Amino acid sequence: MPERNIEFGAYGARGVKGHEAVARRLDALAGFIATPVTTQRGLLARLHYLTRTEHSRRAARAAGLTVTDRTLRAWLEGRRSPSRKNLRNIESAYRTVRRHNVSRYLLARLNREGRGTRVEFHPLNQSQVPRPRQRVIEYRTLNVRHWDRIVQAWAEDDDAALDDAWVNDATVDLGSQWGEYEYVTTIGFAA
Template structure:
């Protein structure tokens, strides 16, 4: 059984952790607001999302947006502008709350119908000396249980997401360690 990679890129290989690629794909499915928080339109959209219900306001507070309702009202009315630090907190809280809200839907879609087929593209070895290159190929895997992966992604816990993803790719067999780092991972929900 292979071990975890400790010194990726030592010989010039390029890629990202598979769990980071999965998080990026899940983030795309979450459908975040594309207008930046620094623009008035983006700020208002995020504030409306975070204040549309008592549940949303509570989730925003738990996610780190700890300003008074009076301050939020002034921001919404355009009477005051949030500081750079507040803008970062708004963006962080928005992404956290959005991930939590979308997670249940994604789980239902990804686990439905016997799971979801995942395409794994190996890392880039073009800069690696020929003597050290591995024979890697595109792989696909049907992931039947996404619970741990989506739960860790929704919580923003990168180490738990990495552990959950490694537990998932072990199904590739004895070669799973070669796919801990990848150039891309693709799947649909």
């Protein structure tokens, strides 16, 4: 296996790490609430999601939303509004709980009973790289059959584990060219 890129972008190439593109795509598939938490509608939607059941309340507390039930009721009724710090905590708890809730569903859709999901690797952007230094990098597709570690690392919001899982469970199957796809423009897959 070749070494990882140390000085990416030294000659003007642009792109993102492959695992970051995968995390963005999984976030899009998770279907987070689009309205910002700073608006009343976005705040109420997140609070309803986090307080609907006792199970979701426990998950929200475990994810860092440690306010009293009285404070939550005041926020829901509009009598008080959360501070900036609490807004960040609400957003963080919401994303953590939502990722945990949809991870099992996404895993089943992506693994498709062992058939896997076809992934598209869109190569990095070399438009700013001088001609003699440009590489020929092709658009590639690959069928990824094992999503367990990838989805688990995404659900736990563990960037290092996601990078490791993405490289070892997916891109290494590209063969000797896997290093060319460490940085990409986008990663595409549908579930």
